[in-house]
Amino acid sequence: MLAAGTVTVLGVGLFLGGGLALAPWNATQSDRSAGSAGAASGPTAGADPLAADIAGLQQHLRTAPRDAVALATLGLDYVQQAKSTADPTYYPKAEGVLTRSLASQKKDNFTAMGGMAALEAGRHRFTQALDWAEQAVAVNPYSSPLYGTLADAYTQLGRYAEAADATQRMVDLKPGAPSLSRASYVAELRGDITTARTDMRRALNDSAGPADQAFAHYYLGELAFNNGDPATELKEAEAGLRVAPSYTALFQAKARAETALGKTDAAIADLTRAVQRVPQPEYILQLGELYQSLGRTKQADEQYRIFRAEQQLFTTNGVALDSDAALFEADHGNPQQALAIARKGLATRPFLETHDALAWSLHVNGRDQEALDEANQALAPGMRSALFHYHRAMIEKSLGDNKAAREDLTAALTINPHFSPLYAPTARAALTTLKTSA
Template sequence: MKKNTIYTLLVIAFVMSVGTIVYKYTSSKPNDNANKTYALLPRKGAAANSPEWIKVKEQGYQLLKSIQTNPNDTKSLIQLATLYIREARITGNYTYYDKAALTYVNNTLAIDTANFEALILKSLLYLSQHHFSDGLALAEKAKSINPYNAYVYGIAIDGNVEMGNYDSAVADADKMLSIRPDLRSYSRASYLREIYGDYPGAIEAMKMAVQAGAPGDEATEWTRIQLGHLYENTGDLRNAEMYYTLSNEARPGYPYALAGLARIAAAKKDFTKAISYYEQADTTVTDFSIKEGLADVYREMGQTAKADALEKEIIKTMNGEAQSAVNDQTIGHYVDKELAYAYLKINDNDNALKHALLEYDRRPDNIDVNECVAWVYYNMGDYEKALPYIKTALRTNCKNPTLLCHAGLIYAKAGNKTIAKATLQQALNMNANITSDLKMQGASALQTL
């Protein structure tokens, strides 16, 4: 036997023996998270001292106890997954709680593959992680099982909006409202009216959503914040501030109310107060938008180095989220649109374009994604490439002031002065609470038209 052949056989034997060892080792370990237990994590800031938190901890403890006693207790599995989804909203720790909730949802589906509640929760989790296409598909499957459940239509609305299927979202909203007119259905109707450029109608529907909720409940206060933001976009800062204040009083230390108050303070050039509000919010919840708001305040104060340092910290964290999406297709969080805007703020246009196009490949019909791609090309000086994307972004007649400013600036640079002038006038006449830099760019361009 030749020496090379002997060496080859020895290598094969070695690889096989190592493979056997590895197989025994890995097969003795859980190859998924099915048997892993996820406990509640401590809350931060004001939320850690709320009476609500005491009840949540007790509920979580009892549910975990029930599941440990009977792993096939699907009712407790669903209740615990729901609890963790809500806790993700409150704390912003989606990485941990979404994974925990998905584990219990998958355990339920392993017992009952057609469990309606598990399907809608899994759909909701996919949407939370920005896996919009997968989330929508699951919502449609759940809808076919129970076409008379209002909640599943709400998830389908969210999925269709994110995928840019706006007509389907409107049809689902009509169905949802006919089944159960409540906070969830009114708030979604409001969002769709905003998408189609009807701000008075959006405000009316969001007021109805707030009135349908219990004051102090997280869902109610989140809805009240959305109402305040609608007022910000229409230039009514007095009403916006009122709703943010009411929300903070109803749910003390609510981070999104604090962030709203920070934006109002920044609009009044009270940067010290704005920073204080943002820092308070940041101690309670993990949310990129709050850190982004703080970076914007630093930039407006002329503290560019401080703003860029914070932006780079945000980008580093978001890249970690993006990498988790690559490593785990079932739960990793896609944040490419957010990364694109973050890179623009530090003038890294190449990375901004890379992430904007990654998001566009996933959902080419979404107006926000098209706006993002258009704005990146504008910042790169490629105005002709920006045009088709901004036209798609405007296809629902959305009157978001930031979108209109972006569109007007792009049309101006592309040489379409008539549309540019009309669009910029519409945006600036709203006197909305948008960034000072964008207002200045819009006003400067308008003077040349």
């Protein structure tokens, strides 16, 4: 259900953005998700500055192979390249050069420490990411970006109060697009959408260039869509594309809005464009579920085969699977495998989205009482999520608690009646049945 799952997109991409901001060059994109490889990403128009930076650093290191700062910077570049291209083979490369940087300068090398935090976040190893972030902050307690890496690790480990404190410290040290986008996310996680929009609008106003503007437009659109306003998401996506026409994630956002507005041909075209440019698993699954909702089973199955192949590639390169893979197996594959992935994922990433994935995996395996406990934990922080409410409603329905199921289905469809082209219609049908039988 990645088409509806914005939490991974925001959370993990946020972490990566924090690590990248440590680098001694001017980053063109202050990423907020996600994720797993689902973070908003996309090159700016013209030459790719990241590829140029990588080439320049590689050339420099041929003559200065022990330059600790250059090695750390190259490692950060590789982490960003893995995310931007959906190619996890960059993660082992990043680990190699970051390890060399730390070997060359072990003491006070906060850039490499921050790079390791970003790398471990990209691989969904959040306990290790927190350890590296804490080491980096201990060396340089006045770095705003380092508090961003710290905040992001706390978030993914379910330590939301500590994440909020670290984010506030980041804002205090340097108010700007990277810190304000995190503040927006902190507000969104507790259900304060007004503050989340205000902070993201401030991030847009503080954007350093077209890619940062596109990034802010993307997440303003996310906030709109996730709260039932696809028309505004479409406007934000179009505004972002006017300033950064090659920002790939905006095509995905545009397609999500078009799907909700009944423009499915346009949505397929935009999602196909996004997948062809950057084959992010999120985009692929969104396209597959759109095809499935239209009864185009063959095309949907092809996207699901690609999704599975990508998950295997990520696993091979050290990325731990959790909520996205668990939900995919629960909805489109093997329920037992979904449960195994979700349980393992919760052990390493006790984030609200992983609680929801475990709840749903337990449900499809007929273990609804356990599922309800996990669904309650997913909703406890206050996040306004139509998907979470839908999952809990169906669990409650299976348990025979029709009153609670009606309440959660109503909440889901009130928050966002378009949350999924596959499951929003199911939610409406279930609510109608429950009202009729009441």
